[in-house]
Amino acid sequence: MTTQDMLDERYGRRRTPARRWAMGSGIAVAALAVGAFGWFTIQGAMDDVDADTTAFEVVDEHSVMIGFQVTAPPGRAVACAIEAQDEEHGVVGWRVVEYEASDLHARAFREAIPTTALATTGFVNSCWVVSSPTL
Structure with a gap:
């Protein structure tokens, strides 16, 4: 067992594929939310009278x-x-x-x-x- 594996086991850090997928999904959702907010802001300004x-x-x-x-x-x-x-x-x-x-x-x-x-x-x-x- 490597030192990194021992530290991960001791402090509860696990780099499982499910955890990576959850982190990637969270980042993607956040990026989509920021993009949608930006689009609605720009679209609203385009129709400003x-x-x-x-x-x-x-x-x-x-x-x-x-x-x-x-x-x-x-x-x-x-x-x-x-x-x-x-x-x-x-x-x-x-x-x-x-x-x-x-x-x-x-x-x-x-x-x-x-x-x-x-x-x-x-x-x-x-x-x-x-x-x-x-x-």
């Missing part, structure tokens, strides 16, 4: 005009929820607008929002990438 309200104008008690800029992935269709509020922050008008895909990364838009009462502000609530319809 940013919108900034650049202007608003209260036209009359029935409409507000807003200007905004959307930064989205090129080649992807985008939808935005735009909103008008009164002086107590109550929603008095909103609508969803959709824009077709473009090669541009940033685009500017101007949209009217019909309102049910006099609004004091208009803004972009949120924007998102529109998923393509499945056939």
Whole structure:
């Protein structure tokens, strides 16, 4: 018996094929988990849409005009929820607008929002990438 075998027996270290297989499997599962986390992080960032309200104008008690800029992935269709509020922050008008895909990364838009009462502000609530319809 070699010295290494005696030490392994004394301290309970056994290098069996089952133990090596378990260690290899654990490492493989950990690598897959890290890879999946990385992929979901990158994929989420690829569909990130940013919108900034650049202007608003209260036209009359029935409409507000807003200007905004959307930064989205090129080649992807985008939808935005735009909103008008009164002086107590109550929603008095909103609508969803959709824009077709473009090669541009940033685009500017101007949209009217019909309102049910006099609004004091208009803004972009949120924007998102529109998923393509499945056939």
